Amino acid sequence: MHKSGMPAQDDKRKGMKFGEYECISIDLGNFYTDGGAMFGVVPKTLWKKKIPPDKMNRIPMRAVSLLIKGKRRNILVDTGYGSKLSEKLNKIYGITSCPDIDVSLSRHGLTINDVTDVFITHLHFDHIGGATHIKNNQPVPSFPNAVYYIQKKQWEAAIHPNIRDKSSYIDDNYLPLKKNGLLKLTDGPEKLFPGIETIVTQGHTPGQQHILIKGDPIKNEESLFFCADLIPTSAHIPIAWNMAYDLDPLTIMEEKAHFLKRAIKENWILFFEHDTYITAARITEKNKKITLSEKVTI
Numbered sequence: 001m002h003k004s005g006m007p008a009q010d011d012k013r014k015g016m017k018f019g020e021y022e023c024i025s026i027d028l029g030n031f032y033t034d035g036g037a038m039f040g041v042v043p044k045t046l047w048k049k050k051i052p053p054d055k056m057n058r059i060p061m062r063a064v065s066l067l068i069k070g071k072r073r074n075i076l077v078d079t080g081y082g083s084k085l086s087e088k089l090n091k092i093y094g095i096t097s098c099p100d101i102d103v104s105l106s107r108h109g110l111t112i113n114d115v116t117d118v119f120i121t122h123l124h125f126d127h128i129g130g131a132t133h134i135k136n137n138q139p140v141p142s143f144p145n146a147v148y149y150i151q152k153k154q155w156e157a158a159i160h161p162n163i164r165d166k167s168s169y170i171d172d173n174y175l176p177l178k179k180n181g182l183l184k185l186t187d188g189p190e191k192l193f194p195g196i197e198t199i200v201t202q203g204h205t206p207g208q209q210h211i212l213i214k215g216d217p218i219k220n221e222e223s224l225f226f227c228a229d230l231i232p233t234s235a236h237i238p239i240a241w242n243m244a245y246d247l248d249p250l251t252i253m254e255e256k257a258h259f260l261k262r263a264i265k266e267n268w269i270l271f272f273e274h275d276t277y278i279t280a281a282r283i284t285e286k287n288k289k290i291t292l293s294e295k296v297t298i
Contacts, residue, residue, distance in 0.1 A: 016269075016298050018213040018224045019195040021070035025271075025279045025298045026104050028065050028080025028130060032058035032094035038232070040244040050235040051276070058094065060276045061233075063126055066226055066298075067108060068213060073193060074110055075117040076143070077211055077226050078273060082129025084139065084172060101130055101142065115143040119192070120150045121228035122208040123158040124168040127273075132176050139172040141180050148177045149192070151200060152185040153207030165205065165247065199259070203252025204229040204245070215267070224280070224298075225268045230255060233275040234292050237283065260290050269296050 015024030035057050039047040051059040063080035083098040090096075102112050120128050131148065132139040141148070158169045177183040186209065191197050199210040210228055215221025229245070230252065231237060237260070239253050246252045263270060264285050271280045284293035 015067075016224070016296070018215050018222065019070075021068050021195065021213050023213060023224055023298055024067045024069070024108060026065040026067050026076070026101070027099060028063040028078075028101065028104075029095065029098050030276075031061050031063065031081065031126070032056075033061050035059040037244045039235075040242050040246070040249070042241050047235065047241070051233070061274045062276050064271075064273050064275075064279055065130075066211075066224075066271060067105070067110075068196070068211075069108070071194060073116045074114050075119060075193075075196075076115050076146075077119045078121055078127045078228070079118065079130030079142065081126045082131070082133065082142075082173070084129060084132070084134060084170075085125070098130075112143050113145055115146045118143055118146045118148045119198075119209075119211055120148060120174075121210060121226070121273075122154050122205050123150065123174055124165070124205070124229070125170050125173060127228070128173045129170070132173055139176045141176055141182050144180075144182075146182065147184050148182050149184050149186055149198075149209075150174070150177075151207035151209045152187045153200075153202075154205065154209070155185055155207070157206045162247075165245070168245075199225075201230050201252070201255045201259075203248045203250075203255050204243070205247055212268075217266070220267065222282075223266060223268045224271055225259070225263060226271045226273070228273055230259065231270065231272065233272050234270075234278045234281055235275075237290060237292060239290075261285075264290070269298075271298065 015022050035053040053059050066077040068075040133142050161169050189198050189200050195214050197212050201208050211226045213224045215223045239257050242252055269280050278295050280296040280298045281292045282294040
């Protein structure tokens, strides 16, 4: 069970090896969001047992990135909400600080200049806000030597947003990437690098992409799946426990059912981007019910 409040950040994590890559979680800040919005049609009497809300009905959340090191690449998966939010939005989401990504990377012998690739799951502000920062009163890419990967379908959704999730897209987070020639639009699932593939889902938002770092199946090695907003926290593992933010509820339930079964069959560890306490976990199926079986530190 989760507890209210925010956890102390662990700067001594060593990560885990998947295939030929070292994977390390990077904390990019804490925030709060409405509990009802995070659990949609699930009754509050049920979800509050998993993540107790505060007096404003908000639940504690976390922005967690994944650093992938190997084969001469330093890959960052998502960049948190960043430091450009307005005072009004910082107040709404209970944001009091934004960790310095350069400091976080330095603990692993890197700087922002060493990041070779930035994999963006989707363009909602809490996933891409840190992709740019303000310099000389202008938004500029935070990782000047990196290629930024974004699904074409998601890019188009952000450039021409619908009325429902228009507020989740902020131009300054992603237009500078194109302006500076760092943007690479991907189109569907692909083998991104040796041992790393992308998976695309549509239920939360069009063209949300996930990264799968594969272990050796012959040696029965585990793989790591970055859930993003398909399964934002460990409390969202039940198929029907989804967010009001999801644009296509039926599709996301079908996608969750498919990938959770695949995760069990193919020996995946799930990485939760927004969970306050459980960054990653193994899952199991018993009596046709999929549940978390073991917390994993990455």
